[in-house]
Amino acid sequence: MLTFEENGHGEPLVLLHGLGGSARSWDLVVPELQKHRRLIVLNLPGHGGSPLTPDAATFDAMVAGVEAFLETRGITSVDVVGSSLGGRIVLELARRGRVRSAIALDPGGFWHGWERHYVFASLMGTIKLVRALGNQRKILAKPGIRSVSIRQLSHKPSALSQPFVEQEIKSCAAASDFEAIVRDLTSITAQVGPAASHVRSVAIGWGRQDKLCFPGQAIRAQTAFPGSILRWFDACGHFPIWDQPSLTVQFILQCLDLERNSDEQRASMQQGI
Structure with a gap:
């Protein structure tokens, strides 16, 4: 079973870190986010004390591990935020219809050719x-x-x-x-969409100065998930949760409030910050 940290009160919000990270990768955004939601900050398989089974060193196994965690805890409809590898997991969960809403920050899986x-x-x-x-x-x-x-x-x-x-x-x-x-992440096919019809919303955030997953991949991600919001972070690399923590919190909270936002507000979220 995956290890996790829990902070705050209220409606749950699941956070998924990137490859080589841990629940602590979210430390710069947790203090503010926990004022608004009960945060369930997971350690992915093989990270932060979560066990890695012999067959778990693949993307599909990572997704299955998160799915099993949610099922075991009886979380059937939840908002999920992911960063990097965690962002791709979030999008795949949205495609499978396993989440209520998905927010992916510089997700992997949209590289082509030499990338x-x-x-x-x-x-x-x-x-x-x-x-x-x-x-x-x-x-x-x-x-x-x-x-x-x-x-x-x-x-x-x-x-x-x-x-x-x-x-x-x-x-x-x-x-x-x-x-x-x-090896698995860079050999499997690119991430595909769209999100399942009952998923409330999909939002994608991307650092304009990302030197690992280049900004052009953000357009591919948005294309794969029609209707998704794409928000650019200026002066930001691969991890908005590192470089722009306050603006990342703002973006996440805006996305979680999408159902109450007007069309004009939704359009404004497409602008860079």
Whole structure:
């Protein structure tokens, strides 16, 4: 069973982190979000203490793990937010009709051609470096060095605290079967839609300076999920929850309120922030 953290009160909101992350990857947005919802912050299989079964190092198995968690806890209709790999899982759950609404932040799975090889090489290079450094990996989080070490993921690494970056690097190093998951993610077919008809809404957020999943992929994601909202984050890399936490919270809360929003308000959400 997946491990998780729970914060806040009220209607549940499930949060899914990215590859190599953990529930703690959401630390910069949890304090504000928990004022509005009861947050169920999962650790994906093989991450943050969640076990990874021998056959779980695939995207389909990751999705199945989240589905099993929701079923076991009796959560039949829920709003879900995902980042990176978690964002793709969220979209797949929407396609299967397993969620009430889906919010995906820079989801993977929309790369074409050479982009697959680029993502594969980038992620494999990252994990090899992090693990090769062993107990010295904390050096990657030091001021100045992190401006280079995580530049591919963050547009403004210097704005992140050293303890937070150390935590993310540690989580990445500890992730089980990281390499096998990367191989699967970059070899399977691209993510497809649309969302099931009863899914209330699908929203996609994307950093304009994403150097891992390039911004052009955002248009493919929106095309795959007709009717979805696409919101751009300026001065933002692959993780809006890192680079633009306040604006990410604002976006999430706006999306959760879509049913009460007017058409004009919905249209305004398509604009960049």
